[in-house]
Amino acid sequence: xxxxxxxxxxxxxxxxxxxxxxxxxxxxxxxxxxxxxxxxxxxxxxxxxxxxxxxxxxxxxxxxxxxxxxxxxxxxxxxxxxxxxxxxxxxxxxxxxxxxxxxxxxxxxxxxxxxxxxxxxxxxxxxxxxxxxxxxxxxxxxxxxxxxxxxxxxxxxxxxxxxxxxxxxx
Numbered sequence: 001x002x003x004x005x006x007x008x009x010x011x012x013x014x015x016x017x018x019x020x021x022x023x024x025x026x027x028x029x030x031x032x033x034x035x036x037x038x039x040x041x042x043x044x045x046x047x048x049x050x051x052x053x054x055x056x057x058x059x060x061x062x063x064x065x066x067x068x069x070x071x072x073x074x075x076x077x078x079x080x081x082x083x084x085x086x087x088x089x090x091x092x093x094x095x096x097x098x099x100x101x102x103x104x105x106x107x108x109x110x111x112x113x114x115x116x117x118x119x120x121x122x123x124x125x126x127x128x129x130x131x132x133x134x135x136x137x138x139x140x141x142x143x144x145x146x147x148x149x150x151x152x153x154x155x156x157x158x159x160x161x162x163x164x165x166x167x168x169x170x
Contacts, residue, residue: 036134041075
């Protein structure tokens, strides 16, 4: 079951959910608005899922960064988010979707036990300027049933935008 905004805030107060920094004004009925961090990564040219990709990094300045169509960007949440008790789910904000920004194109489900700044997949249908600290999406928290296995994969060990690492094809 999904936690309500009041349950999320109580779980933050009880240290069952980490959202740092936490701003109570960003609470919603069933989620919390997370914001865009300052780091951005992108790759140029064709991507090949069988090979390592060269990613370029930039820091988004206060003037913002213009995202362009046809480009995949990796960013991260400004907040450290996660829980050993609940499962996270990150989605984009509908208001930004109406501007043509897609956030978390495929990887919206987090893992119980992963607490870090989350890598975000961004793509746009028309040029759109983004700025650090802008509300970018919503995170919700879900209860689990059954025995819990904490996530120990590589994506839970970093707080910077983390690109795909190709599996061994040997």
